[in-house]
Amino acid sequence: MLNSRSTPVWRYGVAVIATGLATVVTILLHRYLSHGVMALFIASVMISAWVGGLGPGLLASVMSVLASQYFFFPPIYSLAVDSSDDIAQIVVFSIVTVLITSLTHAQKRSLQALVESQKRLQDYAEAVWDQQRRIASELHDSLGQELTGVGFLSKSLSQSLQGTEGSRLADQIKQGVERSLDQIRGMAKGVMPVELDGDGLMTALRELTTSVSSIHGLPCRFECPHPVVMDDHQLASHLYRIAQEAVTNSVKHASARNVTVTLIGGVVDVVLKVADDGKGMPDFSSQSPKGSGLKIMRYRAAAIGATLRIEKNPPGGTVISCVAPLHPRKSAAERLA
Numbered sequence: 001m002l003n004s005r006s007t008p009v010w011r012y013g014v015a016v017i018a019t020g021l022a023t024v025v026t027i028l029l030h031r032y033l034s035h036g037v038m039a040l041f042i043a044s045v046m047i048s049a050w051v052g053g054l055g056p057g058l059l060a061s062v063m064s065v066l067a068s069q070y071f072f073f074p075p076i077y078s079l080a081v082d083s084s085d086d087i088a089q090i091v092v093f094s095i096v097t098v099l100i101t102s103l104t105h106a107q108k109r110s111l112q113a114l115v116e117s118q119k120r121l122q123d124y125a126e127a128v129w130d131q132q133r134r135i136a137s138e139l140h141d142s143l144g145q146e147l148t149g150v151g152f153l154s155k156s157l158s159q160s161l162q163g164t165e166g167s168r169l170a171d172q173i174k175q176g177v178e179r180s181l182d183q184i185r186g187m188a189k190g191v192m193p194v195e196l197d198g199d200g201l202m203t204a205l206r207e208l209t210t211s212v213s214s215i216h217g218l219p220c221r222f223e224c225p226h227p228v229v230m231d232d233h234q235l236a237s238h239l240y241r242i243a244q245e246a247v248t249n250s251v252k253h254a255s256a257r258n259v260t261v262t263l264i265g266g267v268v269d270v271v272l273k274v275a276d277d278g279k280g281m282p283d284f285s286s287q288s289p290k291g292s293g294l295k296i297m298r299y300r301a302a303a304i305g306a307t308l309r310i311e312k313n314p315p316g317g318t319v320i321s322c323v324a325p326l327h328p329r330k331s332a333a334e335r336l337a
Contacts, residue, residue, distance in 0.1 A: 019048070037072045158171050194240050202228055223261070272322045
């Protein structure tokens with residue numbers, strides 16, 4: 001169904017109405033405006049250009065000039081203008097309003113292009129997530145099941161050949177299948193680290209902190225005061241990757257001795273925090289930090305409409321916090337377009 005607000009009648013009608021209202025208000029306030037009779041007409045041109053585009057903005061500019069000549073510049077109720085000052089005022093007004101109309105139209109087109117770009121990015125991201133889920137499913141369900149079956153066969157073969165020369169070879173085959181199965185499971189976990197269940201993010205973050213503690217030998221805790229159930233798997237996956245990158249930065253670059261990952265769920269938002277007691281970031285700047293890892297975190301936060309803050313930890317170290325909406329919100333560009 002065609003949106004009535006996109007039709008020419010609507011767009012040019014707004015220009016006519018806006019100019020008419022500006023004319024009426026200016027007539028009512030004429031005695032108080034002195035030489036500023038054209039001020040309100042600038043507002044009508046801006047509204048017309050924003051709502052209708054270039055054509056309606058130019059129409060409002062022309063109508064504003066004609067209305068000013070007819071109602072306010074001597075001789076009154078005539079399109080003739082006697083004063084050179086009035087002519088200069090009309091020329092300046094025309095130039096200014098044409099510039100305003102052009103710039104407003106260009107700004108709106110840029111915002112519309114931004115909205116379309118964000119939509120394409122969202123569609124691409126969803127396609128990537130779908131592909132990743134299919135890959136993880138194929139690895140875990142199809143190939144994993146095949147290897148599991150081969151593993152049972154090799155185990156049975158090893159048992160049947162026990163005590164013979166072929167037993168050792170059968171054991172090697174069984175061990176190789178088990179190693180391959182572990183690798184397949186690890187690859188599937190890497191492709192889709194967060195399970196599709198509502199509590200998948202909590203489980204994944206708990207496993208992340210446990211793994212970091214085991215591999216690097218430093219305390220890495222996961223704190224979640226209350227269960228956080230998330231139905232949006234894409235949101236959960238982005239939050240996990242942000243936490244993963246932040247923890248990696250804390251361990252590898254900040255030389256942290258303790259790392260704490262906190263997940264707090266609310267009615268509207270979910271808050272993820274990664275705090276460490278390391279040496280902090282070099283050339284600390286909350287506005288424009290350097291490093292590809294931080295850029296990736298900012299990109300992921302933007303993809304889910306979240307706010308990412310990077311601050312100094314008062315006791316020492318860094319706190320990275322991400323506040324993400326649990327439900328989609330319109331961006332500023334979408335609201336303005």
